[in-house]
Amino acid sequence: MSHMPLVSNKYGEITQYQKADSVDILNIQHSLCSASVSLYGGQVLNWQPKGQPPVLWLSDTSQYQQGKAIRGGIPLCWPWFGAYKDAGNHGFARQMRWELLEADITEHKVELTLVAAGENLSHLWPTPFKLVQKISFSAQFQQQLTISNLSDQPVEFTSAFHSYFQVSSPEYTSVSGLNGVKFDDKNTLLTAQQDILDNCVGPIDRIYHDHNTQQLKDSGWQRVIEVESTHCQQWVLWNPGKEVASSMNDLHSGGESEYVCLEAANTEWQNIPAQKSVTLKQKISVIPF
Numbered sequence: 413m414s415h416m417p418l419v420s421n422k423y424g425e426i427t428q429y430q431k432a433d434s435v436d437i438l439n440i441q442h443s444l445c446s447a448s449v450s451l452y453g454g455q456v457l458n459w460q461p462k463g464q465p466p467v468l469w470l471s472d473t474s475q476y477q478q479g480k481a482i483r484g485g486i487p488l489c490w491p492w493f494g495a496y497k498d499a500g501n502h503g504f505a506r507q508m509r510w511e512l513l514e515a516d517i518t519e520h521k522v523e524l525t526l527v528a529a530g531e532n533l534s535h536l537w538p539t540p541f542k543l544v545q546k547i548s549f550s551a552q553f554q555q556q557l558t559i560s561n562l563s564d565q566p567v568e569f570t571s572a573f574h575s576y577f578q579v580s581s582p583e584y585t586s587v588s589g590l591n592g593v594k595f596d597d598k599n600t601l602l603t604a605q606q607d608i609l610d611n612c613v614g615p616i617d618r619i620y621h622d623h624n625t626q627q628l629k630d631s632g633w634q635r636v637i638e639v640e641s642t643h644c645q646q647w648v649l650w651n652p653g654k655e656v657a658s659s660m661n662d663l664h665s666g667g668e669s670e671y672v673c674l675e676a677a678n679t680e681w682q683n684i685p686a687q688k689s690v691t692l693k694q695k696i697s698v699i700p701f
């Protein structure tokens with residue numbers, strides 16, 4: 413596997429290599445962190461601040477091929493979240509080829525700008541659009557997605573930054589900020605539920621109607637992952653649990669006990685007026701326990 417240097421200076425280096433047919437991966441090394449991004453899906457796969465275990469989880473048995481989504485990192489669910497009519501889960505953005513528009517390395521961070529554009533990519537969502545994703549890697553992680561509606565009609569979307577967070581175990585992980593918040597349970601189909609979760613052991617598949625900053629507290633690794641979102645109205649908490657996980661062929665054995673998904677999402681349709689844009693953001697930090 414040959415790595416081609418794209419940008420290199422005294423602070424860090426970005427190289428590119430091909431993982432499989434038409435799946436190009438950017439590898440980032442910086443004094444503050446390491447990371448990788450797939451241009452297929454425009455998907456962040458890893459981010460590891462120096463001195464920390466990886467913050468994002470990636471399946472060892474992910475499929476890297478056109479028509480499949482990569483399991484792990486931060487898939488971008490867009491222009492819909494979950495299942496929609498006769499289409500599969502989570503829209504087409506995570507299966508598009510993105511282009512690298514800019515890459516910059518400074519003393520403080522590595523910044524990438526990725527773009528993807530299209531029209532008529534699904535009969536359910538034919539609108540011409542452009543996506544611009546700006547990602548900043550350092551001891552902190554920031555991601556913003558600007559969605560432009562290039563048509564003369566308003567359009568609607570749902571979305572998620574579907575982050576897979578690597579944890580010591582879901583059993584030792586909790587998100588206390590979601591306790592007591594109203595949620596819709598995708599497993600039982602009950603809506604407007606409320607309860608207290610002591611840990612994140614699956615099966616859990618919940619849409620919480622809340623957009624406050626959340627903390628994923630991992631007592632096993634004694635670390636807290638904080639996630640702040642902008643223009644994302646919900647949080648989705650998902651872990652498949654052992655039984656469902658064993659039926660997923662792109663999840664390595666035991667993988668479900670290594671991650672928790674906490675997704676900054678819009679699960680209700682959001683409007684973009686004709687020829688306008690909206691920007692969604694998330695910021696991820698590792699903070700003292």
Ligand SMILES: O=P(O)(O)OC[C@H]1O[C@@H](O)[C@H](O)[C@@H](O)[C@@H]1O
Nearest residue numbers: 481501502574598617648650675
């Ligand atoms: O297997 P996929 O399409 O990546 O989806 C994974 C999960 O993604 C979560 O966001 C959904 O709430 C779950 O219902 C779904 O199972």
